[in-house]
Amino acid sequence: MRDLFAREALAHIPKLLTLQDRNPHSPTYGCFDRNFWQYKIIDFPSGMAQEFVWPLALAYDTDLAGNEFYRQPRLRDWVEAGIRYAASSAHRDGSCDDYFPFERASGAAAFSLLACLQSYRLLDLDDPKLLRFFEKRADWLAHHLESGRLTNHQALIALCLELASRLLGTDKWAAAIQNRLELVFSWQNPEGWFQEYEGCDPGYHTLTLGCLAWLYDLRPSSRLKDAIAKGVNLTAYFVHPDGSYGGEYTSRNTYNFFPHGFERIGRWFPPALSINDCILEGLAQGKGACYADDHIVGHHSWSYLLAWRDFVAERPPLKPPSMGRLWLPEARILIDQRADTRLYLALNKGGAFKVFRDERLLLSDTQFSLVVRQGRKVKNAVGHLVGPYRYHLGEDEVVVEGSLGWAKQKQMTPLNLIILRLVMLTVGRFFPNLIRKLLQTLLITGKTPAPFRFRRQLRWQQGRWQLRDELRADSWSQVMAVGIGPDQTSIYVVMSRTFQTGQLHPWLDLTPQVRQLSPGEPLIVERTL
Known part of the structure; x- marks a missing residue:
């Protein structure tokens, strides 16, 4: 079943390449926001889209029968172009936007930085200019705190700072990494779940666990290990009998499942492997959700490819948890x-x-x-x-x-868009977190x-x-x-x-x-x- 993870992800590579401007003579060469460079229906590129370099880099390095992208020189060129566009389209402070100009979105900055860092390593690139960009973005992430309680973002930022520290040979973000981890620990409920806005979302929970599992491999601690084990034990209960996961009864209504962390955790905590095996059974039966839209297709693609790369060969017998009744009074x-x-x-x-x-x-x-x-x-x-x-x-x-x-059900209208643009081009650019908080309350x-x-x-x-x-x-x-x-x-x-x-x-x-x-x-x- 291991190859199912890779094949599910590789099926999206043509779409990701369609989203990218692959013309080396174009001023937007490397941009993955097709609405910006091709359709020209928005006035700025989404920085989150540059995360798509990572599934492309992983596809380039995935030696699997039938993978036509393996070691293709042009694919390597397009990955490098995507990293360079992430750098050239960023704000001077290293941040980037996602849904409106001057937003300076933490999630977009962190997801795309993680993708660029790992793609840079995977392709063994050597460019001081890109290293300076990584440092600038990491500096911004280290000092910026977004509104709202999204634990997955805090874990992701801690992971980015750790990986950037190792690539750049610095420890200047050590305090920031620990501060983010303290937030993660404080936002983990005693029941095992991590806060996502107004409650428990098992989908984003798996992304948080994936980031923490990676951090544990890099800097093990008993506190981190305990938090991960508690989170894994809870995750097992949310895998449905048909192999699907999550849904509308959760706080953020997602069917997310990020499998990569469970392979890492499974090396020292075998129950994590049974969770992935149940999910694989569901994928084989078509019970996974479709995430193939232009904005989010990258997240699961790289997670699936990482799960394939880190797949643990020796696995315990598939044993769903004994259920009975589980009542989570906090959730x-x-x-x-x-x-x-x-x-x-x-x-x-x-x-x-x-x-x-x-x-x-x-x-x-x-x-x-x-x-x-x-x-x-x-x-x-x-x-x-x-x-x-x-x-x-x-x-x-x-x-x-x-x-x-x-x-x-608030919708954008031409007038609303004009007002938002005017606000962001004037006072909003100096207080993007305030605008974000207002939109969170509204939406x-x-x-x-x-x-x-x-x-x-x-x-x-x-x-x-x-x-x-x-x-x-x-x-x-x-x-x-x-x-x-x-x-x-x-x-x-x-x-x-x-x-x-x-x-x-x-x-x-x-x-x-x-x-x-x-x-x-x-x-x-x-x-x-």
Whole structure:
């Protein structure tokens, strides 16, 4: 199964090359942002896109039957061009932008620096100018703290600084590395998960573990080892019976799984290898998510190729964890195994859930969704936003209740874009973190209650989960449509809203039932899972 990791990644190399300007006489030679250099529909290149040099460099160095990119001289040229464009397109302080000019995005700077550092090493390049660029970007990362709690970024920055230190032969970032690791340790919940905005996201959790595993190989410590082992033990519970991973019941709605760290960890902690084996079984059955869009296709490509390179030959027998019931009160996630049925339930997201029988997904449910007319506006009220819902957790019964929230559906308009550009070209360029914090509040965090109240009850009876949903409103007159979907999300997260085959389950359209309700009469939906 090892080769499946490599083949999944190599299938994306033609797309990555299509995204790159490969004309050596072009002023944007090496740029991977096709919207900028080819379509000319944006006014700056995304610095994150230069991360794509790494999967190309790894493809160049992957000796696998059928890999037509192995040791191709032109591919090596294009990787070097990509690194040089990362340097030439950066700001004077070494930072780069991602979604708007003068953003100075930590994530984009760190992902692309890691890619450039490792590609430079892999191709055995020798260029003092590029080394100066690496140092400048590392300096910026060492001194810049972004808004929001994204543990994966902190682990990634610590790894970048460690690798840059070794390449450049300096220890000037030693304190910064330790400070980032202290943040990571402080943001790891006692339950094992790492904070991502408003809670536990098992997908980004695997990226954090991958960075920490690499750091542990470079600078081992008992504290780091303990944090990793605790994180791996938790990860095992989130691998679904069909080999899929994550989804809409998690804090950032992602199906992310980064396998590279589990091969490193598996050298000294074999349970990590069983996790990757379960994921490989899922990939073989088409249960992985699609991340082949223009902005995020690189992340998983390099992680898969690294997992192939670091694959541990001697592996323990595949043994999924004994489940029973796992209740994570801090994450407010319940994983409940009953005979051949396994339930993943998010009580911090209104009771959004997935339920499996044997190795088959029976149902994915992301709670009520309403289309509501308010004057001239049409808004979306949903039950899956992160919030402080009331819940009761019994031995054979779970109840969660609260109010729906207004979905975050803010779109860009020509006027909004003009305003954002004017702000960033004037005062915003000096306070990019403030702008980022405002956009996070607008698009990601927080919940504004909507005037609809729900109660969800799951009861285990006769070997099945019985589900009863109740929705109340003072008036149904302004409600245009009601449904329950398998995959709805309502916040802005780059890596969410990707396709996974579980999303083929149909929506449950409840609009006809609502139209028959009298004012004040509740909508009641009962199902047997």
